[in-house]
Amino acid sequence: xxxxxxxxxxxxxxxxxxxxxxxxxxxxxxxxxxxxxxxxxxxxxxxxxxxxxxxxxxxxxxxxxxxxxxxxxxxxxxxxxxxxxxxxxxxxxxxxxxxxxxxxxxxxxxxxxxxxxxxxxxxxxxxxxxxxxxxxxxxxxxxxxxxxxxxxxxxxxxxxxxxxxxxxxxxxxxxxxxxxxxxxxxxxxxxxxxxxxxxxxxxxxxxxxxxxxxxxxxxxxxxxxxxxxxxxxxxxxxxxxxxxxxxxxxxxxxxxxxxxxxxxxxxxxx
Numbered sequence: 001x002x003x004x005x006x007x008x009x010x011x012x013x014x015x016x017x018x019x020x021x022x023x024x025x026x027x028x029x030x031x032x033x034x035x036x037x038x039x040x041x042x043x044x045x046x047x048x049x050x051x052x053x054x055x056x057x058x059x060x061x062x063x064x065x066x067x068x069x070x071x072x073x074x075x076x077x078x079x080x081x082x083x084x085x086x087x088x089x090x091x092x093x094x095x096x097x098x099x100x101x102x103x104x105x106x107x108x109x110x111x112x113x114x115x116x117x118x119x120x121x122x123x124x125x126x127x128x129x130x131x132x133x134x135x136x137x138x139x140x141x142x143x144x145x146x147x148x149x150x151x152x153x154x155x156x157x158x159x160x161x162x163x164x165x166x167x168x169x170x171x172x173x174x175x176x177x178x179x180x181x182x183x184x185x186x187x188x189x190x191x192x193x194x195x196x197x198x199x200x201x202x203x204x205x206x207x208x209x210x211x212x213x214x215x216x217x218x219x220x221x222x223x224x225x226x227x228x229x230x231x232x233x234x235x236x237x238x239x240x241x242x243x244x245x246x247x248x249x250x251x252x253x254x255x256x257x258x259x260x261x262x263x264x265x266x267x268x269x270x
Contacts, residue, residue, distance in 0.1 A: 002047065004028040004072040005231065006065070008055055008112060009082030011039060014131065014179065018227050019218040023048055025228065030068040030075070055082045055108025061115045065124060069119065077127040077231045080109040080118045085146040088191030097191060099146050105149035110156065120169045127231050128164070129172045130157045131223075134246045136175060138253045138261075139270060141206050152230035157210075160236060172230040172237070177244020178217030211270060218243030 010031035011016040019031040025043050031042045031195035043050045049071050052250040067077055086093060086101040096121030114127055122125030131170050135143060136150035154173060190207075222243035230240050241247040253261055 002026055002028050002120070003076040004030065004068065004074055005077040005079060006030040006032065006068055006075050006116075007081055008032050008053055008108075010042065010050075011035070014176065014220045014223045014227075015079075016042065017224040018044070018081065019048065021224045021228055022231075026244070028072045030072070032064050035231055042083060055112060055164060056103045058111055058115075060170060061112055064121070075116065075119060076125070076234070077129065078112065079129045079131065079227055079231075081131045082108060082114055083131070083149075085143060085188065086189045087140065087142050087146065087210075088193060088203065089196070090144045090191075092191040092193040092196050092199065093145055094191070094193075097189065101145045102149055102152075104158070105146070106152045109153060113160070120164075121167045122156055124168050126167075126169045127172060127263070128160075128169060129174060129230050130229055131174045131227070133155070134175050134177050134241070134249055135175070137154075137250060138265075140210065140265070142203065142210070158238065161236075165236070173239045174223060174227055174230060174242055175239055175246050175250065176218075176223045176226075176242045176267040177246035178213040179223055179242075180208040180214060180217040180219050206207070206269060213244075220243070 005027050007030065008017050010019045017068060019029050019042055021255035023029045027047070030050045030151070031048055032051045033039065034052065034054045036050040039050050042048050049068065051064045051067055052060055053059050054194050064076065083105045086097055109130060116126070116128070120128070130153055132153045133150045135147050136154035139147045157171050157173045164171060193226055224238045226242035241250055
């Protein structure tokens with residue numbers, strides 16, 4: 001019997017590549033997104049069910065899970081992939097925008113996790129895969145709200161794995177580096193505040209470098225392969241670096257003192 005994966009944020013980038021890979025491997029795929037009516041590719045693939053799911057709207061989460069189970073009988077793996085980045089000088093960020101960043105990247109991820117856990121416990125198995133970032137264990141300038149959410153996802157996931165182990169539910173953290181997707185354009189929101197211009201020179205110097213890092217990054221299929229490995233390797237391994245020099249950078253983060261590591265990044269970025 002084919003296994004079933006439910007993926008959030010499957011309309012583009014990592015989510016879409018992940019849906020395609022699982023489908024190619026013979027899985028049933030529940031590809032969820034805010035506007036599935038706009039999809040023209042996944043909807044035409046065998047054993048792919050495209051559903052509406054907005055992680056900030058709890059009713060859509062439960063409806064999508066119920067429809068997926070009704071269609072395929074069970075859900076074996078959930079990939080929490082939906083997210084975006086609020087970037088810019090922190091002083092320019094309005095609290096409403098910071099809260100929105102947390103609603104999607106953290107609270108939405110938690111809502112999906114809470115909604116699927118009763119199903120996983122009932123079947124005494126399941127894999128919960130949370131797509132974080134190398135930005136969940138290290139930082140870059142002008143991404144402070146985004147990093148705050150990814151550090152939250154990392155801490156949440158690491159703590160959660162203790163209590164779920166007794167139910168044979170595995171928790172996995174995916175840590176992509178720079179990935180060549182629309183994350184640096186479509187999935188970014190740049191904070192602006194009228195009259196606040198003192199950061200402009202810094203933004204104009206740093207943001208193009210961040211954009212180039214994305215343009216030179218690994219294709220989303222690299223991260224999709226890491227997600228598939230996490231879903232299928234049967235181990236209790238927690239973290240999976242994925243592309244964009246993630247393993248190298250996180251290795252340095254672990255080995256070097258803060259002053260050395262942060263100094264190295266500052267010289268490379270600024």
